[in-house]
Amino acid sequence: MSDYSLAPGSIRPRRLRSSPAIRRLVSEHRLHAADLVLPMFVKETLTEPSELQGMPGVFQHTLDSLVTAAREAADAGVGGLMLFGIPAVRDEIGSQAWAPDGILNRAITAVSEAVGDRTVVMADLCLDEFTSHGHCGVLAADGSVDNDATLNRYAEMAVAQARAGAAVLGLSGMMDGQVAAVRHALDTAGFTDVIVLGYTAKYSSAFYGPFREAVESQLQGDRRTYQQDPANGREAMRELELDLAEGADIVMVKPxxxxxxxxxxxxxxxxxxxxxxxxxxxYAMVEFAARAGAIDRMPAILETLVALKRAGADAILTYWATEVASVLERRR
Known part of the structure; x- marks a missing residue:
């Protein structure tokens, strides 16, 4: 039988994998609770939290249960909270998005007062949850999304969210010029310290399905005229150049x-x-695969998050934020 053993002095990468302590010591990327942002949904008409069928473990909240969950996330060390609102009444222009007493703006204030500086309170800045047609902007006479008219609404929404207490505004609508419009509106209103998060590369994805349940989307059709084509990569770099030139403080890739x-x-x-x-x-793919016994749930969750960190994400919005933050604290 031939002897295939390595010669003395041979390079052996396995040396750096030989024990948990060594693997931990040489790990190239690490998850921290502060890297995680928890998306949260508040629904105006609820009297108790409602679990989503498509996202087990994720809830539409009442205002009170939202505050409780926000405190739990802050206690776990989660870096931020991204709030989405589901109003009782929708209209063509999404007017509840900038109404001072609209559910999202009330939620921003309530959560900000509850968590203080222990985590960062953020708000989704988009009209899809608030419009009767479910699009991310106002419609022109021909039924298309009117980009420039939508920017005016985003500006109103931005100032309302800043007044309510949001520290970061997540511009998820994918309108051309949205970063510049929101930055100008904030600065003009005196909110120069409010951070603009540009959803720079937001793709028209089939993986948004369960989110439509979460916000009870009224959308008929799709958003392909403003969200990016999944086939395109270079286009994302063009969007990055534009968002940076317009003053984005942070940029996003989604999904x-x-x-x-x-x-x-x-x-x-x-x-x-x-x-x-x-x-x-x-989220749903991992949860349902784990329930079917196909994968080991928490190792799979952590692996997906590490993959995003490895690819370059400085922070990750994830529905597992509070749970993972607690796991990471126990493993310290």
């Missing part, structure tokens, strides 16, 4: 795992922090 190549390229080129959103379909 997460299906777009690791885009995330890596954006992260390499961006001088500002780069975040990624691990979206509802990504």
């Amino acid at each position: 997460g795992l299906p777009y690791l190549d885009v995330l890596a390229e954006v992260a390499q080129a961006s001088p500002v922090p780069v975040w990624s959103y691990q979206i509802s379909g990504e």
Whole structure:
């Protein structure tokens, strides 16, 4: 029998994998609770929290239960909370988005007062939850989304959210010029310290499905005329250049795992922090696969998050934020 053993002095990469302590010591990327942002949903008409069928473990909240869950996330060390609102009444222009007593703006104030500086309170700045047609902007006479008219509404929404107490505004609508419009509106109103998070590369993805349940979307059709084509990668870099030129403080790639190549390229080129959103379909696939016994749930969750960090995400929006933060604390 031939002897295939390595010669003395041979390079053996396995040396650095030989024990948990060594693997931990040489790990190239680490998750921290502060890297995680928890998306949260508050629904105006609820009297008690309602679990989502498509996202087990995720809830539409009442205002009170939202505050309780926000405190739990802050206690766990979660870095931020991204709030979404579901109003009792929708209209063509989404007017509840900038109404001072609208559910999202009330939620921003309540959560901000509850958690103080222990975590960062953020708000989704988009009209899809508030419009009767479910699009991310106002419609022109021909039924298309009117980009420039929508920017005026985003500006109103931005000032309302800043007044309510949001520290970061997540511009998820994918309108051309949205970063510049919101930055100008904030600065003009005196909110120069409010941070603009540009959803720079937001793709028209099949993985948003469960999110539509979460916000009870009224959308008929799709958003392909303003969200990016999944086939395009270079286009994301053009969007990055525009968002940076318009004053984005942070940029986003969304979804997460299906777009690791885009995330890596954006992260390499961006001088500002780069975040990624691990979206509802990504969450649901892991949860339902684990329930079916096909995968080991928590190792799979952690692996997906490490993959996003490895690709270049400085922070990750994930529905597992509170749970993972608690796991990480126990493992310290």
